[in-house]
Amino acid sequence: MTDAWLDAIKWDADGLVPAIAQEEGTGVILMMAWMNREALRLTHETGHAVYWSRSRGRLWHKGEESGHQQSVRALRIDCDGDVVLLQVEQKGGIACHTGRHNCFFRELDANGDWAEISPVLQDPDTIYRNP
Amino acid sequence: MTDAWLDAIKWDADGLVPAIAQEEGTGVILMMAWMNREALRLTHETGHAVYWSRSRGRLWHKGEESGHQQSVRALRIDCDGDVVLLQVEQKGGIACHTGRHNCFFRELDANGDWAEISPVLQDPDTIYRNP
Secondary structure, three states, X not given: OOOHHHHHOOOOOOOXXXXXXXXXXXXXXXXXXXXXXXXXXXXXXXXXXXXXXOXXXXXXXXXXXOOOOEEXXXXXXXXXXXXXXXXXXXXXXXXXXXXXXXXXXXXXXXXXXXXXXXXXXXOHHHXXXXX | OOOHHHHHOOOOOOOOEXXXXXXXXXXXXXXXXXXXXXXXXXXXXXXXXXXXXXXXXXXXXXXXXXXXXXXXXXXEEOOOOOOEEEEEEEHHHOOOOOOOOOOOOEEEOOOOOXXXXXXXXXXXXXXXXXX
């Protein structure tokens, strides 16, 4: 298998593409992050989601600190080839750095406030043990 | 209700934010497009998804030509405030301009090819009647 499949992706001016991680089975959208060509190639090669961290300017092997890896069950692209969709199994049941199941835990309510709709499952201080 | 809720969004350098449309009930991810502040404000105000078309450089009232509007049931943002998630009802059952239910109809197979996994429900020529 060559890397020709990567040529179908329309990378943006920064060489990135948005990548949506959806939980297989439940359909819950866990998070959206970014990938460059190497991240997507590694995601396919290793079977675990690898993103490009724009803030840290480096590859980010999801779960490298927390253990909360995402096992990739399927890779899809959209009609324009400029968005990637991953079907994943979320290790530990926690995708968000806030300790929640997913990152989309704020919903606009009738008062115009962003209300939290999902609980913290684990204290982030116990997830990330940076010395 | 003021527009203060819009200030929670972290717009990118172009004043845009990625917006994921997910079908309420099924959990199917229909598409990902982009919104600027006005598009998101109008989405909330009208109850129908309004995007910013980067290719056309203008607001794009989803369904303006096809009738395939997206009725918005909920608006969510992620932990970083830089991705919007819409829970929608898809009018006509077709979100993609190719005439498919959703835009993520290509999946990487074992041979490294992007295989089509969803059928065309309606010929695009009968959806868009541009003179």
